[in-house]
Amino acid sequence: MRLNRRQFHALAGAAALTPWAAAQAQSASLDALHAAARKEGELTWYTVPQTSEIAEKMGRTFTARYPGVKVNVVRTTAQVAFQRLNQDLRAGTPNCDVFTSTDLAHYVDLKGRNLLLKFTPAAVALQHKRVQNMDPDGYFHASSCFMMGLIYNTAKVKGAAIPSSWNDLADPKWAGLAAMAHPAYSGAAGAWCIEMRKLYGDGVFKKFAANKAHVGRSTIDAVTTVISGECSVSAGPMSLAALQASKGNPIATLVPKEGPVLILSPTAIMAGSKRPNAAKLFLEWQLGSDDTARIAYEEFGVSLRVGAKSAPGVPGLTDAGTLLAPTPPQMVVQIPKVIELWKDAFGV
Template identity: 30%
Template sequence: MFKPLYIASALALLAGTASAETLTVYTSQPQDQMTQVIEAFRKDHPEIQVELFRSGTTEVLAKLQAEFAAGNSPADVLLIADAVAMTKLKNENRLMPFPEAKVDGIDPALIDADKTFFATKLITTGIVYNTDNVKQPPKSWADLATPEIASQTIMPSPLYSGAAVIHVGTMEQQPEFGAAYMEKLADGGAVAGQGNGTVLEAVARGEKSYGVLVEYMAMNAKAKGSPVDFVFPSEGVTAVTQPVAIVAGTNVPDAAKAFIDWQLSKAAQEQSVAQGYFPLLADVKAPAGYPEVASVKVMPADNAKLLADDKAIKEGFADLFGG
């Protein structure tokens, strides 16, 4: 479990600091990456200071809801890996629409129809494996469920990870898998960790040979010499888009809009690629070693159904794998 971190940007220029607006961002994006995001954003917008609250998706949302219940939140912008949670906040009128956001070149399917939240990157979930332990890597989700592989598999829990909620719920929506797929994994001996980080650690150390993981964590670890590799399963991947949104009631709407537009810009997309993410813009190349975005099959997901089924997804998973 991540511990919350409050970090004020130390990048404010001495000149003009007194008149600068302060933007508060709540996020679940990894700390080192958010530091880079803030640095790059501040270069383009030195008039805006940034304060950051960073934790896991579940803790970020819990903090936000507690603040709403108390009357208000200091958050101006929310950046999390959970479109389902964004849909819930939108339905509760907690997000401010931004119809004039600069979305040219981005697939409309990745943007909320009412322009209350916006994809910032494409993060897919597939299969990581330990290259020392595995000589014949799996090719499909079906392979992962075979007893000899399932018994050596670890996955993130929807009780800790927003991406895991979407993964499990999306898999259950697919006719060829349904709820029976998770039951098959559990019956075969697969186990659940907490977040994606616990999965990567277990596979990299060889404690487990296979894992269900977001691709950038596996690819970044591989690039640093870890004995892991990643499979984009033949049936398709599940995906999150790390949406960004303006919190309704913000006192700095112009600064919040500037942050949204920057996140959708080519500069931000190129930074995302450098951090190991798929870009949203067609004229920005995917990271080295990744397939082109157009070649990646993403399994469809109904966000409204994922929201409606959220409690059942978590309870069903806990019944199978423990809470």
């Protein structure tokens, strides 16, 4: 079953309505989209911001909600995912239908090469205004977010020793005990590096390197490293740290006095997708469903939906104060520069 013109425009146009009206229009149109998606049977989702476990959980939950549409989950770091995507495209084997990353520059690049499908889900109208209109042209949309804050091992760091500023990561008392992710591999680390450079200048990376910071590929790795005690403090995803703390692990998180770094993860549908209806259905579900709001709460994530609650210890978009967040143009221009500065400082 294909969507007729009336159904398609009802779905896309709902994004301009009030949240309640958008929800009604979305519900009426998703049945037809599901029927079309069932004929395609599956979709492949390249994703970065979630852990592998959460990404697989999301895939299973989507299929339970929309039977007959399987999600093939491929989870890697941002730069690895983008490299794989480009390899697919060069080989003429467009495996990816839906692309979710933490590096805004990837979407600007893909859009500039006409590799993204223009599609505005009705679910956008249900999102917090802070994350709407990531791309005014409608080629990619904010689908999840988390905040980078300070995290520390509670068994090793106590009282006055607990860091309160991003600059504390350069304090000699943490020599060899601070963890950081490499911006050449992690989109979230790239965004964080941009904001550190804004705050402290080009020399900040040399300060971190002189302090013998432990370098990993992913911000997710930083949480594991702190829990293990290999490192005591880090810049890391507050949501994941809070989740691990809820399981009894020796980790805590706090908002630096300068503010947390907001990491927005866009999602786009590839223009060459052979399963466009399944991809559109998944994007509608990802951006505005009760399922994703529930999973965000259960996994200590930050929901993008208006009025959604965050788990204890996780600041939401409504109650967060100052947020440090690079814009898409800043990501495009400054990511190569911070990677260069990083490599020059750390030698890796």
